[in-house]
C-alpha cells in the first residue's frame with residue numbers, strides 16, 4: 001500500500017527541511033504532499049527545492065491561509081485522485097516524531113481504517129505540558145468520546161493515518177471544522193461508517209521553532225461542534241425516528 005504524507009504548512013521555514021529529511025529517513029517508501037498556504041517566509045519554495053533534489057515531494061500551493069482542516073481536505077482529495085492507498089496527517093513543526101510513521105503505516109496496512117497517534121493510551125506522553133493544559137486536552141477528549149459515543153482516547157490528535165478506502169466513504173466537501181474539530185469530525189465519520197480505529201502511543205513534544213497558529217477560536221469551535229453532533233445524532237434523530245414509528249392518535 002503506497003503511503004502519502006500530507007504536510008500542511010504556514011510559515012514553517014525553520015522546520016520544513018528537517019521534517020522532510022526525517023520523513024524520508026523513517027519512511028522512504030512514502031511520498032509527501034506539502035499543502036502550503038502562501039507562506040510569506042518561503043516554506044513552499046523550500047519544500048519544492050528539496051523535492052527537486054530528492055524526489056517524492058510535491059507542493060500544493062494555495063493563495064492564502066485557509067485553515068488546517070481545509071488544507072487536509074485539499075491534500076486528501078489530491079492524494080486519493082493520485083491513487084495513494086494510505087493518507088497520513090502530520091504537522092510540519094516536529095511535534096510529531098517522523099520515527100512513528102512506520103507504526104501508523106503498519107497499522108493501516110494491517111487492516112485499520114484509521115490509526116491515531118495517541119497521547120492518551122498507555123505509552124503515550126505529553127512531556128513538558130503543565131497539568132492545566134493536559135487537563136483541558138484530556139477533558140475535551142473525554143467529553144467528545146462521551147457525547148459522541150466513540151471509544152477513542154485521543155480524537156483531537158493530528159498525527160494519524162487513514163486508509164484511502166475509509167476516506168472515500170467520507171464526503172470531504174461537507175466536513176467543515178478546522179482545527180481540533182476537524183480531527184474529531186474525521187474520526188467520528190470513520191467510526192459512524194463502521195471503520196476500525198486503532199490508537200498507537202506517541203510522544204507529543206513541544207514546538208521548538210517557529211510560531212503556533214493555534215487559537216482559542218479553534219477550541220471553542222470543537223466544543224460547540226461536538227455538542228451539536230451529539231444532540232443531532234443521539235437525541236434529535238432518535239426522536240424523529242420514534243415520532244415516525246408512533247402512529248398518530250385518532251379519536
Ligand SMILES: Nc1nc2c(ncn2[C@@H]2O[C@H](COP(=O)(O)OP(=O)(O)OP(=O)(O)O)[C@@H](O)[C@H]2O)c(=O)[nH]1
Nearest residue numbers: 008009010035037066067068071091092212213214
Ligand atoms: N496550509 C496550512 N497549514 C496550517 C494552517 N494553520 C496551521 N497550519 C500548519 O498545521 C500544523 C499545525 O499547526 P500548529 O500551529 O503547530 O498547531 P498545534 O500543533 O496544534 O499547536 P502548537 O502546539 O501550539 O504548535 C503546522 O504544520 C502548521 O504550519 C493553515 O491555515 N494552512
Ligand SMILES: [Mg+2]
Nearest residue numbers: 091093095207
Ligand atoms: Mg504545532
